[in-house]
Amino acid sequence: MYKPKPQQLPEHLKEGASIMKIIRLLLIGFFLCIICMTSVSYAKKITIVTSTADLAALAEEIGKDKVKVMSIAKPTEDPHFVDAKPSFMVKLNRADLFIESGLELEIGWLPTLVIGARNNKILPGKPGYLLASSGIRAIEVPAPEMSDRLMGDIHPLGNPHYMLDPLNGKIVAGRICDRLCQIDPENCDCYKSNLYEFTQKLNRKLSEWQSMLSPFLDTKIITYHKTWGYFAERFQLNIIGELEPKPGIPPSPSHLKNLIWRMNNEEVKLIIISSFREQRSPEFVAAKTGAKVLALPIMPGGQKETMDYIDMFDHIVNQIVSALKTKTT
DSSP, X not given: OOOOOOOOOOHHHHXXXXXXXXXXXXXXXXXXXXXXXXXXXXXXXXXXXXXXXXXXHHHHHHHGGGEEXXXXXXXXXXXXXXXXXXXXXXXXXXXXXXEEOOTTTTTTTHHHHHHHXXXXXXXXXXXXXXXXXXXXXXXXXXXXXXXXXXXXXXXTTOOSOXXXXXXXXXXXXXXXXXXXXXXXXXXXXXXXXHHHHHXXXXXXXXXXXXXXXXXXXXXXXXESSTTSHHHHHHHTOEEEEESSSSTTOOOOHHHXXXXXXXXXXXXOOEEEEETTSOSHHHHHHHHHXXXXXEEEOSSTTSSTTOSSHHXXXXXXXXXXXXXXXXXXX
């Protein structure tokens, strides 16, 4: 039976095939190296999960390319009320460091997530847990007899919106740096360098913001919720009331009537609300008093102009100065 002989390649084609094989092997090796290097680099990043977007912004400032940061609460939502999705437990389960705002800001939704995450590294007392409010001087701490729930959504440990004072942001940034040095000592010098750069810029901007707002010291304003106390204290604005009759209680007709009377009597021309609040009530009051309503972000990323912590204050201060200039000219 006839069996055809295997076809032999000419010598020049044999050499070409060998070269192609070598090139293929080199390319495969090159891409494997790239994948390997990428995986190593990714693996070395410290995974940080924060409860709120302001803490995430500071963690990114200090960690930069050494960390991977995720915030549970979106910058556009009320941090008192966050939908505790199971996917957040997965994020927390994989975290090397968890940063909580504290002062019971997240008490309505965070404990369930932390327990469900089953990550011992991020529990209180562990190096992977950082309570950002530790070291902050809390304002508006109610007397024990005023902590009853009938008084509204009272925070017994004090007002939790301390990140709206830039100096408190500097304190928290320092604590994040210290904790990153503890859990990732190899990159401690980088974290310290990033902290130095951030605080130098913040100090320069703080002087600029104080200068811009200095013509309006002790200007009377109204806010929606007790969100702006720290900001008002730092920049010496005078909050004389809130649209909410009690913290967390929606504005009532009788309360707004009294507030309108007081605003007209004391010539209050500015109402500041957080950008996620409803605007029907503030606009109603503004129409009765001639005041201007400013809807401002309280977290970096809350509006497109506010992608980092310093940008946020730039935007807030510029908006307030512009509004007050308009009302006083």
